[in-house]
Amino acid sequence: xxxxxxxxxxxxxxxxxxxxxxxxxxxxxxxxxxxxxxxxxxxxxxxxxxxxxxxxxxxxxxxxxxxxxxxxxxxxxxxxxxxxxxxxxxxxxxxxxxxxxxxxxxxxxxxxxxxxxxxxxxxxxxxxxxxxxxxxxxxxxxxxxxxxxxxxxxxxxxxxxxxxxxxxxxxxxxxxxxxxxxxxxxxxxxxxxxxxxxxxxxxxxxxxxxxxxxxxxxxxxxxxxxxxxxxxxxxxxxxxxxxxxxxxxxxxxxxxxxxxxxxxxx
Numbered sequence: 001x002x003x004x005x006x007x008x009x010x011x012x013x014x015x016x017x018x019x020x021x022x023x024x025x026x027x028x029x030x031x032x033x034x035x036x037x038x039x040x041x042x043x044x045x046x047x048x049x050x051x052x053x054x055x056x057x058x059x060x061x062x063x064x065x066x067x068x069x070x071x072x073x074x075x076x077x078x079x080x081x082x083x084x085x086x087x088x089x090x091x092x093x094x095x096x097x098x099x100x101x102x103x104x105x106x107x108x109x110x111x112x113x114x115x116x117x118x119x120x121x122x123x124x125x126x127x128x129x130x131x132x133x134x135x136x137x138x139x140x141x142x143x144x145x146x147x148x149x150x151x152x153x154x155x156x157x158x159x160x161x162x163x164x165x166x167x168x169x170x171x172x173x174x175x176x177x178x179x180x181x182x183x184x185x186x187x188x189x190x191x192x193x194x195x196x197x198x199x200x201x202x203x204x205x206x207x208x209x210x211x212x213x214x215x216x217x218x219x220x221x222x223x224x225x226x227x228x229x230x231x232x233x234x235x236x237x238x239x240x241x242x243x244x245x246x247x248x249x250x251x252x253x254x255x256x257x258x259x260x261x262x263x264x265x266x
Contacts, residue, residue: 074222079183115132152182175240
């Protein structure tokens with residue numbers, strides 16, 4: 001009965017949220033222009049709040065629920081977030097969850113240059129200082145790396161989807177070893193994040209689509225910089241990949257057996 005009532009309330013609120021979302025999207029370009037003109041005078045909290053609200057509304061419109069665990073364990077200082085990637089909704093979910101955490105630094109995201117093709121997506125990404133990387137241009141990759149370093153030195157975290165592209169099946173692909181270098185050079189912790197259930201929610205991936213529309217996001221064992229600073233980046237990236245893959249498999253098994261993914265701590 002409770003679920004039916006919640007669905008009815010969601011349906012009633014949908015037109016208003018949708019209208020508010022469209023208005024917010026149409027205003028994005030003017031907000032970016034304001035940022036270009038004002039620079040840091042356009043406060044970071046205000047810029048991020050604009051993007052956060054849009055992410056929150058989009059999840060409401062899509063009727064997607066995100067359940068999270070372990071975010072209270074993240075150090076209150078710049079870190080390198082490394083997550084798996086199954087859907088275009090992944091960064092939207094992470095932005096929402098991270099913005100809602102108290103005391104965490106703001107963050108920038110590493111994104112491939114192809115994501116700039118939509119002017120509205122690009123506008124939202126520019127407001128949160130997204131770092132763009134051209135995977136076919138070695139010089140630009142170096143420039144993006146330097147931008148990551150500058151972002152961390154400015155007191156912000158960096159989010160990387162280290163597989164480099166969306167992986168639609170229930171596997172975790174090889175993670176690019178180069179993604180580890182920024183944490184090694186900046187002496188910051190690595191925070192592995194596993195995302196389960198987002199596949200097909202924003203993509204034409206019907207085979208693995210999550211019909212329940214519940215996405216589980218969990219912070220795994222945090223790696224402090226002294227444990228990997230002198231270790232080969234390929235070895236470290238494989239440790240991160242394996243940790244994410246093991247938990248992803250565990251989550252998938254729980255769903256298949258109709259068991260709770262997150263067990264409450266009492």
